[in-house]
Amino acid sequence: MSASRGTWQNWGRSVATRPVRWLHPTSTEQVVAAVREAVVDGLPVKAYGAAHSFTPIAATDGVLLRLDRMDRVLDHDVATGRVRVQAGISLHELNPRLAALGLALPNLGDVDPQSVAGAVSTGTHGTGSRLHGIAAAVVGVQLVTGDGSVVEVDEHHPWFGAVRVSLGALGILTEVTLQCVPAFLLHAREEPMPLPEVLERLAELVEDNDHFEFYWFPHTEKALVKRNNRVAEGTMPRPLSRLRHAIDDELLSNGLFELVNRVGGARPSWVPRMNAISGSALSAREYVAPSHDVFVSPRRVRFRESEFAMPREALPDVIAGLQRWFDAGHETVSFPIEVRFTAPDDVWMSTGHERASCYVAVHQYHRLDPTRYFAAAQEIFTAHEGRPHWGKMHTLDAGYLRERYARFDDFVAVRDEADPHRVFSNAYLDRVLGP
Ligand SMILES: Cc1cc2nc3c(=O)[nH]c(=O)nc-3n(C[C@H](O)[C@H](O)[C@H](O)COP(=O)(O)OP(=O)(O)OC[C@H]3O[C@@H](n4cnc5c(N)ncnc54)[C@H](O)[C@@H]3O)c2cc1C
Structure with a gap:
């Protein structure tokens, strides 16, 4: 099992630690050995994947396992x-x-x-x-x-x-x-739509599409809606041209967007105008491609994010609350707000547990302090029984979260059986689950 040294940090640059040991196991046997050795040494253990969580959920100053060589x-x-x-x-x-x-x-x-x-x-x-x-x-x-x-x-x-x-x-x-x-192909249809129209047609847009989401540009009434639907059998792929992909996904969504964020950081009063331009720059497009090519886009502008799941019917009030906060002039924000939807599931600690959810995600450029913006958003989300994404920034603790999850205590009981001595804990887990 190989080892490396140094400081570990996450993608969003919101967490950094210096683990005592940093190991790269290739098999279950090596993971078992790493855990047993850590227990003998009295050290905590965490595994991480791509360090794409914005919270310190994967952080440890004990033994850190990177499982990227367990990839078969x-x-x-x-x-x-x-x-x-x-x-x-x-x-x-x-x-x-x-x-x-x-x-x-x-x-x-x-x-x-x-x-x-x-x-x-x-x-x-x-x-x-x-x-x-x-x-x-x-x-x-x-x-x-x-x-x-x-x-x-x-x-x-x-x-x-x-x-x-x-x-x-x-x-x-x-x-x-x-x-x-x-495997399935998706017909992707993306186009600008005024926010009031999105909210007015919400039920239809959410129910009549396999995958519906929208991005709202703060300080404006502009939104970009994305509708992805499975195609009938026999439909041939119609991918985006390389040029269109380069302009929309690389230049507008990444290269120019980085510039917008840098300028916006230096000149906050320009942000509403720049958002209005961004909201219009991404024009309508349609294509047909394999599902994973449609779902996934490059994200090269580094940011921090907070996202909460709420009951679907709360969405208009949540958007109105955010609009009021922006209108009060507290801060200007360049990043669009992303809104998504899922069906109820039966996974105990899933943000979608037994609830039809809307997800509202707020982002801030990584060079700007997100504290005030995310705190204001959290206040709006928690007023609507919001459940925070476990990997995205929030300041809530077990007292609040126990109320939001019907199976919270059952989960803690399994934790008591699987990890009675809290080998896998860290400060974040102590906060959200209790010590
Ligand atoms: C640019 C970007 C885009 C994102 N988009 C989305 C999105 O569209 N939807 C969404 O829901 N989230 C999104 N996220 C959040 C991201 O998907 C989650 O935070 C996810 O957990 C990251 O996966 P990871 O492999 O990097 O896990 P890490 O951040 O490395 O770890 C996350 C947690 O998993 C644990 N873990 C990792 N490996 C193991 C293991 N082998 N055994 C036990 N525990 C383990 C860690 O200890 C930690 O608790 C995004 C994040 C970024 C940075």
């Missing part, structure tokens, strides 16, 4: 759609491997560098009013618990409700079985 597809059954992978494989590597088998994950988020283990552990999700987050596709895991035991958890195991979104609190996931679906 172990087994597959095309007939049932079940695929067993090592937990460190990234979605970026997995998606084309699934496509080659004629399979796909039913839904994905915006980007693909995350590991399977990291994505499911924090409840990573995309959008779709009849669909769930990625963790809902998990039908079994192999878990190394606090005493180094290897436990297989399938749908019949009493821990099944807890292990799919586990916040990294129950142990190290070493293998995951995913229930996939036959």
Whole structure:
């Protein structure tokens, strides 16, 4: 097992630590050995994937395990759609491997560098009013618990409700079985739409599309709506031209957007005008492509993010609350607000647990302090029973979260069994779950 040294930091540059040991296991046996050794030395252990969480959920000053060398597809059954992978494989590597088998994950988020283990552990999700987050596709895991035991958890195991979104609190996931679906193409349709029209047509837009989301440009009434729908069998792909991809996804969404953020940081009063221009620059486009190519876009402008799930019917009030805050002139914000939707699921610590959700995400450029903006947004979200994304910034603790999750105490009971001595804890988990 190889080792590296130095400071660990996350993608959003909101967390940095110096672990005592930093290991790169390649097998379950090596993970077991790493956990047992850490226990003997009295050190905590954390695993991480792509460090794409904005919260310090993966941070440790003890033993840090990077599972990027546990990246194999172990087994597959095309007939049932079940695929067993090592937990460190990234979605970026997995998606084309699934496509080659004629399979796909039913839904994905915006980007693909995350590991399977990291994505499911924090409840990573995309959008779709009849669909769930990625963790809902998990039908079994192999878990190394606090005493180094290897436990297989399938749908019949009493821990099944807890292990799919586990916040990294129950142990190290070493293998995951995913229930996939036959590979599919999506017809992507993106176009500007005034925010009042989006809100007026919300029910129809959410219900009549497989995957609906929109971005609202703060300080304006401009929005960009995205509708992605499965195509009829036999439809041929119609990908974007390279030039269109280069202009929209690289230049406008990344290169020029970085410039907008730098200028906006120096000249906040220009931001509303720049947002109005950005909201108009991204013009309508349509294309047909494999699902993972449609879901995932490049994100090269570094930012920090906070995102909450709320009951779907709360959305108009939440947007109105944010609008009032912007109108009061507290701060100017260049990043669009992203709004997504999912169906209720049965995963105990999933933000979508037993609730039809809308997700509202606020972002801030990484060189600007997000504290005031995110605190104001959190106040609006929590007034609507908001559940924070476990990997995105918030300041809530176990007192609040226990009220939001019906199975919170059941989850803590599984934690007490799997990790009674809190080998896998850190300051963030102590805060959100209790010590
Ligand atoms: C640019 C960007 C875009 C994003 N887009 C979305 C999006 O569209 N939708 C969404 O919901 N989220 C999104 N996120 C958030 C992101 O998906 C989550 O934070 C996810 O957890 C990151 O995966 P990771 O592999 O980097 O995990 P890490 O951040 O490395 O770890 C996350 C958690 O998983 C645990 N963990 C990792 N590996 C293991 C393991 N093997 N066993 C046990 N625990 C483990 C860690 O200890 C930690 O608790 C985005 C983040 C960024 C930076």
